[in-house]
Amino acid sequence: MSKHKTVSFDNEPLILVDGEDNVTGYETKVNAHLGDGLLHRAFSIFLFTENDEVLLQQRSGKKPLWPLYWSNSCCSHPRRGETYEQAVHRRLREELAVDADLKFLYRFQYQALFGDSGAERELCSVFVGKVPAPVRIDVNPSEIAAWRWMPSADVDRLIAEAPDRVTPWFVMEWQRLRNEFRAEIDALRPRGMISAA
Template sequence: MAFTEVILVDERDQPLGRMEKLKAHQEGMLHRAVTVYVFNPAGELLLQQRAEGKYHCGGLWSNTCCGHPAPHEETASAAQRRLYEEMGLSCALTPAFSLQYRLPLSNGLVEHEFGHVFFGISGQAPKLNPAEAMAYRYQPLEAVLAETRYNPALFTPWFLLTLPDIPARFHEFLRLRYAG
């Protein structure tokens, strides 16, 4: 189910109102978003290649999935919903960190988001929604980092921004998950 409104927020992620999703990206309004990184049991990251028909960044490789909470939807629920809608997967997701960014896109749109990042581990094979993703692959983080350095034009801007922090944060996630 596609939601057409995003939640506008302030610098502390406090809701300010709603706006139609495309208009928020056209005007560069700060809004709430979710980003999901799923790893397989071997620790490889599940990447998706965005569908060509997406209104921005079509055909580019990115994190497992992303999206926007609907008005009155919790971020954790939105992350679960988007993981299922895009990749046909369900798994436990853990809030990992939050960040804010403003990234101009090649088509004149702006990703100005207060992003909530979630980590999960799954051994399931994705069942891609062709309207959302056209391909997937599992890859070790070191290989993904190397590829983004050599071929950054193949990846979404938000993925290039967040990826350098992911290895350390993922190791911390694993340490906490398996502690005591």
Template structure:
């Protein structure tokens, strides 16, 4: 765990048992067989017709390389609000700017382990991002191999038929997202007070 932060290093936020902030660790060092609990996010980007932008993770990724998943995932840095981190990653990974970013699953968390023993262990609120005109994605090859726009109901059916066709976190999130209703554009927006304490304001960047 790191207490003195290097401004040139990308960090993730470590979480305690109550999902509170307990420190920071360089992102490059966080994922291994004993990955500590840390703060992340998942984002599902929809166009004006309720079609979802799905992605295939770059094959160079440390965790679940080449796997189909939701639009964007990532980690907020020290002092960074989750919506700001989502906007940053949508731009960095896909070259896309969302018009709205709304919290839909504030309390989601999960653990998953790859066949080689590398483990994910995340407090991972889920957001819906929306655009009124479908953008042309420009994937960063270091992050994303490919993208596609798909019908939400069809995507849910595909995940139901084969949960291994997507990342483990995406499969679990789809289970919960479907309970919010069949129309993703009509999902209720959750209150920020339901976020884990590690993600709530006030946030101070210790650097």
């Protein structure tokens, strides 16, 4: 029997927001992603090592949107009554069984359709952290099919050569990290990585 718990639920309420991140209501996760999607609060996390590697995850094949696509280290939604700070650390523990110091970099709005299956329409806050290498993680198989630490230059190549294998938000976020935030990422100190088990 797996020690990992199921941490995502179709009926969990997502926080609906306007473009300024003001709460406008709540909707179940499944309904918020139907059709063109409803704008909701979300976050993405990128974990780097001091060797300029970044943790990528391959999304579980059971995900209704972008199953088995490669994406950033961790991403999800804050829950009702939860701050961003609480949400990002909770999700790191749930998906990777680790925690780390994280820095908020920026927030952006996007919409991406996945055929007729639904859409992501998010106001997404992007966080980064740096951890010492080598790092031992323990992925939650209900969320993650595979994972790897990849040099940043190889991530550039993956996105350029296999855009159909990566999630659209990851591509948008990575390009902005590389173009606008290299100095902030380089300045991060590797610390705070602990086992959450």
